[in-house]
Amino acid sequence: MNSYEKLLLENKAWASGKLAENPGYFDNLAHLQTPEFLWIGCSDSRVPANEITGTQPGEIFVHRNVANLVINTDVNVLSVLDFAVNHLKVKHVIVCGHYGCGGIKAAVTKTDFKPVLNMWLRNIKDVYRLHREELDGIKEEEKRTDLLTELNVKEQMLNLAKTSIIQRAWQKEQRPDLHGWVYGLHDGIIKPIVEMKAGTDIDPLYEFEHL
Ligand code: CO
Numbered sequence: 001m002n003s004y005e006k007l008l009l010e011n012k013a014w015a016s017g018k019l020a021e022n023p024g025y026f027d028n029l030a031h032l033q034t035p036e037f038l039w040i041g042c043s044d045s046r047v048p049a050n051e052i053t054g055t056q057p058g059e060i061f062v063h064r065n066v067a068n069l070v071i072n073t074d075v076n077v078l079s080v081l082d083f084a085v086n087h088l089k090v091k092h093v094i095v096c097g098h099y100g101c102g103g104i105k106a107a108v109t110k111t112d113f114k115p116v117l118n119m120w121l122r123n124i125k126d127v128y129r130l131h132r133e134e135l136d137g138i139k140e141e142e143k144r145t146d147l148l149t150e151l152n153v154k155e156q157m158l159n160l161a162k163t164s165i166i167q168r169a170w171q172k173e174q175r176p177d178l179h180g181w182v183y184g185l186h187d188g189i190i191k192p193i194v195e196m197k198a199g200t201d202i203d204p205l206y207e208f209e210h211l
Pocket residue numbers: 042043044066067098100101102103104
């Protein structure tokens with residue numbers, strides 16, 4: 001059997017298991033999606049949003065990319081954010097990074113990863129530059145990249161707050177709250193790093209009026 005065929009086989013077993021537990025399982029899910037959370041996480045295969053939070057299908061709306069970035073010109077992440085905030089009406093947006101992130105580690109090297117990855121990782125180098133003094137002061141490499149992982153999550157939260165999507169929802173509906181978390185590959189524990197309640201003041205430079 002090919003490795004991908006095993007996935008299809010496992011899928012059949014999973015679906016019949018769900019039906020055995022609850023014959024209406026798929027009918028219910030097919031009719032309604034009302035997740036309370038949007039999860040913006042890393043694509044890393046070791047950080048599956050549902051599994052590590054003990055949530056079921058239907059509970060978390062998920063977007064994942066390399067190093068969990070929220071980039072102003074990324075139509076993909078912005079579409080997900082728009083849909084989650086304005087249509088699904090999520091109450092919380094979670095940006096979850098993880099220690100040991102390959103994207104973060106790659107960004108602090110001088111390696112040329114060729115155009116597309118260079119473009120992507122540049123955003124992490126920019127986060128490093130904003131906190132250069134603090135990061136350069138840490139001698140141990142792992143501790144330094146751990147801190148960069150946390151600072152990167154904080155920066156992505158600010159990037160969320162800079163969007164008119166978030167600002168409009170904050171002003172009109174006092175939601176969603178933003179949460180910055182970091183997951184530990186070594187112990188499976190999620191550490192909350194930073195929180196921005198709906199309506200938190202942001203740098204006026206990024207504020208929109210007449211939303
Ligand atoms: Co990662």
